[in-house]
Amino acid sequence: MQPNLPLSIISVADLIQVINELDDYSSNLYRSKIKAQVTKSKTSIKSLKDLSLESQSLIADWQKLNLGSLEKLIYYLNNLKKNSPKIIITLAATADSATKKMLADWCRNNLANNILIDFRFNKMLLGGMVVNFGSHIYDWSFRKQIVDQMTKLEEVLSSV
Amino acid sequence: MNIFLQIFIYCDVFVLGIISVFIIRHFKAHQHIKKTPVHHNPTSQNITIPHEVREHLIEQASQRLQKDLDAVIEKFNTQLLEITDSIGSLTKNHTEEIINKQLTEFNSQIKKYEENNFSSFKDIEEQAQTIKTSLENQIKQEIETKKQRLINYIDTSLSDTVMSIVFEALEHQVDLGSQSQYLLAKLEEHKEEFKNTVNNAA
Numbered sequence: 001m002q003p004n005l006p007l008s009i010i011s012v013a014d015l016i017q018v019i020n021e022l023d024d025y026s027s028n029l030y031r032s033k034i035k036a037q038v039t040k041s042k043t044s045i046k047s048l049k050d051l052s053l054e055s056q057s058l059i060a061d062w063q064k065l066n067l068g069s070l071e072k073l074i075y076y077l078n079n080l081k082k083n084s085p086k087i088i089i090t091l092a093a094t095a096d097s098a099t100k101k102m103l104a105d106w107c108r109n110n111l112a113n114n115i116l117i118d119f120r121f122n123k124m125l126l127g128g129m130v131v132n133f134g135s136h137i138y139d140w141s142f143r144k145q146i147v148d149q150m151t152k153l154e155e156v157l158s159s160v
Numbered sequence: 161m162n163i164f165l166q167i168f169i170y171c172d173v174f175v176l177g178i179i180s181v182f183i184i185r186h187f188k189a190h191q192h193i194k195k196t197p198v199h200h201n202p203t204s205q206n207i208t209i210p211h212e213v214r215e216h217l218i219e220q221a222s223q224r225l226q227k228d229l230d231a232v233i234e235k236f237n238t239q240l241l242e243i244t245d246s247i248g249s250l251t252k253n254h255t256e257e258i259i260n261k262q263l264t265e266f267n268s269q270i271k272k273y274e275e276n277n278f279s280s281f282k283d284i285e286e287q288a289q290t291i292k293t294s295l296e297n298q299i300k301q302e303i304e305t306k307k308q309r310l311i312n313y314i315d316t317s318l319s320d321t322v323m324s325i326v327f328e329a330l331e332h333q334v335d336l337g338s339q340s341q342y343l344l345a346k347l348e349e350h351k352e353e354f355k356n357t358v359n360n361a362a
Binding site: 085087092099102103106107110111112115123124126127128129131133134136138140142143146147 | 319322323326327339340342343344346347350351354355357358361
């Protein structure tokens with residue numbers, strides 16, 4: 001049993017950010033411990049609270065499941081970065097956090113637990129979305145619908 | 161034709177020769193008759209022939225000569241007519257033969273030319289038909305291509321126009337919040353297909 005990614009970690013960039021943060025935290029922790037051993041004095045160790053909520057959530061889940069050290073978590077996250085399915089969702093406007101979470105939630109519940117989603121925007125889509133997965137493209141944009149309905153539009157125009 | 165003319169002339173010469181021979185013989189015969197009393201009977205010079213007898217003899221001689229000449233002329237005329245007839249018939253036969261031969265050759269040549277012309281006309285017609293068909297096909301194809309290009313151009317232009325109109329209308333009013341239900345509905349609609357794609361890729 002391994003922890004799922006929190007909904008706040010949606011894209012590869014988010015995951016990399018968390019990995020870097022945890023890596024940094026781990027290094028800092030390691031250095032602090034060595035320093036404490038050498039100097040035998042109390043050194044200020046960076047608190048978990050200084051980390052982002054995503055990192056805190058991941059560490060909490062990891063500890064709850066008793067899966068081992070922080071390095072293992074980082075290793076696990078790096079594996080996720082490499083092996084998780086990745087999709088690109090292009091929207092007609094910049095996606096806000098709620099929309100991102102909503103779509104990520106649906107994808108993780110229905111497609112894959114730790115799927116990573118990269119959000120992009122293209123205002124020429126006019127609305128709807130385009131989903132890219134590997135070589136597959138699912139175009140559910142308004143633009144596509146308008147183009148598909150062009151024949152009807154031509155018929156209407158010709159009858160005018 | 162020259163051969164027949166030559167034959168005709170030769171015949172004429174021949175006939176004239178015959179006539180000349182007759183005339184010369186006749187002339188010599190009369191000359192001999194006149195001379196004989198002079199040479200063989202020299203005493204006859206002294207014979208005096210009365211004027212009436214002499215006149216009568218001359219008259220008789222001239223009549224005989226005239227009769228002989230008439231006979232010769234008649235004979236000559238008859239022969240000339242016969243020769244003319246025979247030459248005419250011969251010429252006619254030869255002419256007919258030559259004309260027939262020429263006509264046959266001419267007909268055969270005409271037939272040959274007709275056949276050649278017919279075959280060449282047929283070839284030309286076939287070639288023209290082939291060229292016509294190929295041109296027709298080419299023109300049809302070109303028209304179809306141009307038509308398709310125009311249709312595509314109109315489609316594209318129309319699409320672009322509609323897009324730009326809609327885009328202008330929506331420019332800053334795209335609300336993803338109001339689209340969220342639509343987005344989820346689309347995902348749900350294609351859920352199985354999408355899931356299969358993701359699983360297959362995994």
